[in-house]
Amino acid sequence: MYKKTFHGGVHPYDGKEFARDIPFQTWLPKGDLVFHLNQHIGKPAKPLVQKGDSVLAGQIIAEADGFVSANIISSVSGTVKAIEKRENVLGTTDLSIVVVNDGQYTLSEGVGTEVDPTTLTTQEILEKVKAAGIVGLGGAGFPTHVKLAPKDPAAIKYVIANGAECEPYITCDDQLMRNYADEIVGGLKIMLQLFPNAEGVVLIEENKPEAIAAVQKVCANENKIHVHPVHVKYPQGGERAIMDVVAGKHIKLGMLPADVGCVVDNVATVRAIYRAVAKTEPLMERGFTVSGDGVNKPCNLIVKIGTSFEEMLEAAGGFKDGEEPEKILCGGPMMGFAMPWLSAAVNKNNNALTVLKKDPVAEAEKQQTACLRCGRCGQVCPIGLVPQMMAAAAEKKDYARYEKKLYGLECIACGSCTFTCPAKRPLMQLFKQTKAEIMAAKRR
Incomplete structure (x- = not known):
């Protein structure tokens, strides 16, 4: 029997009311798209295009350059404007591929082709995930194809879809579970094909009753997948807390979840696995929340990777009452970080822009x-x-x-x-x- 919570933790004001019930809207970028080459843990990707090249949506424009690395996919069709250093969310610069969007979103050949995942071998699934450029979308950015290939797949007992979303203000995973529960469960079923002795668990905090109901409905007839509602406490969504709750396991310094029989992925990552394997759709967009008392219209967005944070602010109607806020965060107030500029582009592992009138720090x-x-x-x-x-x-x-x-x-x-x-x-x-x-x- 799984536990309901873990040792320690705190109960900060969660700020979920700003955007929790705001449905997703799709935001199509207006400006150039900037694709940083190191938007993942590991070695930066290696460019495959040059200035002046035409690219298509879903095309690999930079390839993984090492075991722990990930492909970079163009989220739009257009022309490569430059390969140069551009500002990132950390206040430094990264080598990036800049693409001028032609507004057509013409897909690369093969993107969107439907495949029956049950007909695929383990290696074919892993190759599809790798080609899609999927990384941990909850913030870590660890290349997913590496995480799904532990030394001993038979030793994995739990494959966990992390839907806790315990970080204050952020609500895009909540909306994702409400609206795409079938694809999240589908992604979990694909992951379970890789681990013959594992059971699937979707872990969701109890303050998301609509998400819990949506996922429970989809997996009602699944023998190997269960929804596990847990108490609302921060950091309930941390990997260590999840393994404690579900598996009763603790990992030591230098160990990975797989070392104690667990594979943990954010629900957005699990959905991306489904889209990559069953729909031949690489990682081109993600859920994103703009929230806080410093914006006019808090919202949840489906946004193309490479879009600027300036446009995310525009999607939320700009600053509240036109007044400059004291704090602008990439992410939430607990684990996010202050942004020195909004010209930076949304990376794969960026899930929110939080704007606060006052600076608590x-x-x-x-x-x-x-x-x-x-x-x-x-x-x-x-x-x-x-x-x-x-x-x-x-x-x-x-x-x-x-x-x-x-x-x-x-x-x-x-x-x-x-x-x-x-x-x-x-x-x-x-x-x-x-x-x-x-x-x-x-x-x-």
């Missing part, structure tokens, strides 16, 4: 004090770490203690410790910086 900085040693940060950590001690080691640059004694690299940067800290200390930001410095030293 700036307000917290005004109230910050020394550590009170209350221990609340340790009580809410879903990994069971001791953020108070980690912070002390990080501030002293005692990286050996941080990594070896306190297991600081296991931190998933969920922000629960920062959220609950009465001293308003920026713990997560400190841990992110410390991890970056340790990993940079290892690379050197």
